[in-house]
Amino acid sequence: MPDIVVFDYGSGNVRSAQRALETTGAHVTITSDFDAALAADGLFVPGVGAFGACAQQLRSVRGDQIIERRLAGGRPVMGICVGMQVFFDSGTEHGTLVPGINQWPGQVVELKADVLPHMGWNTVTAAQKSAMFQGISDERFYFVHSFAVTQWELDVSGAFTPPLVTWSHYGQDFVAAVENGPLWATQFHPEKSGDAGLQLLANWVAYVESVK
Amino acid sequence: MSLAVRVIPCLDVDNGRVVKGVNFVNLRDAGDPVELALAYGQAGADELVYLDITASSGNRETTYDMVRRTADQLFIPLTVGGGVRAVDDVDRLLRAGADKVGINTAGLSNPDLITQAARKFGNQCIVLSVDVRRADTESGFEATTHGGRQSSGRDALEWITEAVERGAGEVLLNSMDADGTKNGYDLDLIHVVRERVGVPVIASGGAGKLEDFAPALSAGADAVLAASVFHFGELTIRDVKSELKRSGFTVRD
Numbered sequence: 001m002p003d004i005v006v007f008d009y010g011s012g013n014v015r016s017a018q019r020a021l022e023t024t025g026a027h028v029t030i031t032s033d034f035d036a037a038l039a040a041d042g043l044f045v046p047g048v049g050a051f052g053a054c055a056q057q058l059r060s061v062r063g064d065q066i067i068e069r070r071l072a073g074g075r076p077v078m079g080i081c082v083g084m085q086v087f088f089d090s091g092t093e094h095g096t097l098v099p100g101i102n103q104w105p106g107q108v109v110e111l112k113a114d115v116l117p118h119m120g121w122n123t124v125t126a127a128q129k130s131a132m133f134q135g136i137s138d139e140r141f142y143f144v145h146s147f148a149v150t151q152w153e154l155d156v157s158g159a160f161t162p163p164l165v166t167w168s169h170y171g172q173d174f175v176a177a178v179e180n181g182p183l184w185a186t187q188f189h190p191e192k193s194g195d196a197g198l199q200l201l202a203n204w205v206a207y208v209e210s211v212k
Numbered sequence: 213m214s215l216a217v218r219v220i221p222c223l224d225v226d227n228g229r230v231v232k233g234v235n236f237v238n239l240r241d242a243g244d245p246v247e248l249a250l251a252y253g254q255a256g257a258d259e260l261v262y263l264d265i266t267a268s269s270g271n272r273e274t275t276y277d278m279v280r281r282t283a284d285q286l287f288i289p290l291t292v293g294g295g296v297r298a299v300d301d302v303d304r305l306l307r308a309g310a311d312k313v314g315i316n317t318a319g320l321s322n323p324d325l326i327t328q329a330a331r332k333f334g335n336q337c338i339v340l341s342v343d344v345r346r347a348d349t350e351s352g353f354e355a356t357t358h359g360g361r362q363s364s365g366r367d368a369l370e371w372i373t374e375a376v377e378r379g380a381g382e383v384l385l386n387s388m389d390a391d392g393t394k395n396g397y398d399l400d401l402i403h404v405v406r407e408r409v410g411v412p413v414i415a416s417g418g419a420g421k422l423e424d425f426a427p428a429l430s431a432g433a434d435a436v437l438a439a440s441v442f443h444f445g446e447l448t449i450r451d452v453k454s455e456l457k458r459s460g461f462t463v464r465d
Contacts, residue, residue, distance in 0.1 A: 012306050012307075012333060012334075012337070013283070013306050013307070013309055013310065013311050013337075014307075015280070015283055015284075015307065015308065015309040016283050016287070016309050016311070019283065019284045019285075019287075019309075020287050023287075048333065048334045048336065048337065049332070049333055049334030049336075050334060082334075114410065115410055115411065115412055115434060116410060116411065117335065117336050117381050117382075117411070117412065118215065119336070119381075119382060119412045119434070120215050120216060120217075120218050120258065120412075120434070120435070121215070121216045121218070121258055121464040122214070122215045122216070123214075140216060140464045142288070142289060143215075144289075144311075144336045145336065146335070146336070169214070170214075170215055189289075191287060192287060192288060192289050192311060193287070193288075194253070194287055194288055195287075197287060198287060
């Protein structure tokens with residue numbers, strides 16, 4: 001089974017991510033060590049709190065470089081919640097734009113809804129032929145966030161495989177998950193989404209194993 | 213496609229043991245919060261709340277250990293409240309595996325704790341836990357401290373508004389008047405809080421029968437919490453969800 005690093009670059013509950021990934025049989029380490037994060041078969045990037053602080057903390061341990069190098073080599077990276085949001089080029093915070101690590105074009109904006117954060121179990125419309133959602137249907141996932149990407153902007157053509165985008169709805173449509181080559185991400189928390197979440201993580205670990 | 217309302221069991225824990233008798237069948241150790249938590253997870257709970265009522269602050273390690281053991285096996289959101297006095301307490305609970313941390317009495321005496329914790333960890337993991345009773349204040353409700361035994365001298369609505377402005381991402385709204393009565397949630401209280409704040413509200417206190425849950429959601433709550441009716445097996449989570457579904461609410465099956 002593959003070696004997974006849960007990237008530990010800030011505060012919050014990284015333990016649940018580790019334990020949930022371990023249920024798949026993977027060997028999981030929590031660390032922010034540059035070499036370990038680069039060498040792992042799969043890099044899992046959690047993230048909580050504000051977009052700007054999260055992106056800044058990620059850069060402070062050179063997480064942006066690690067992710068860049070891994071993706072250049074086709075090595076799997078998966079971002080969760082704000083750990084997904086920071087993959088986009090910018091986020092809005094108190095009305096100003098803050099830079100992300102720019103793997104995907106697009107802006108993270110505050111959802112338009114009566115009650116925020118969007119907190120609880122919601123459904124998703126999984127992308128066709130998704131590997132991430134294989135074996136999972138009609139399940140709910142646990143979300144907790146106020147900001148999201150409401151417009152998918154990456155347009156690929158020619159020889160590139162188009163990214164698979166999964167949507168959800170709260171007040172408006174927003175991106176719930178993306179599979180784009182070695183870069184996967186979810187806005188929801190698979191490590192907190194019960195059996196459906198564990199199945200999704202098992203799907204990712206199987207993908208990591210397949211490209212090891 | 214829409215967000216499901218949440219049904220949340222709450223466990224009162226003292227020194228790592230569940231207090232208030234628990235009458236669950238098929239438990240090896242009914243006093244072990246971890247075993248009970250896993251049973252609730254299997255039973256369809258959408259989240260779980262631990263309320264740590266351990267009097268001595270010297271026994272926090274027991275609490276962290278309990279949170280760790282729970283988070284190792286339970287993959288639904290876990291909120292832990294009780295005895296949280298400093299930003300460092302929040303950090304340690306999150307690191308042990310809590311997803312959200314409830315701040316109650318310490319927030320009233322030191323509101324800056326909410327600001328600091330929300331800034332450091334994000335609004336989404338800071339829950340304002342507030343014990344409210346009817347009183348002669350502006351809104352007709354006051355915030356109490358020490359599990360409802362003392363008046364804080366503050367109007368409940370004013371305090372909840374301030375705490376949300378300071379960064380609390382959710383309100384666990386416990387009615388001390390309804391708590392333990394099993395006569396239903398305090399719907400007036402839920403309604404006035406819903407009108408005032410734009411964060412999720414968890415209704416707590418008073419659930420006694422199946423028909424009690426839907427009115428709390430109609431009054432504006434996003435989630436319903438109960439303790440004893442679940443612990444004693446009077447109602448199951450699935451019963452409650454079926455009833456809510458019949459009433460037109462979206463639930464997670």
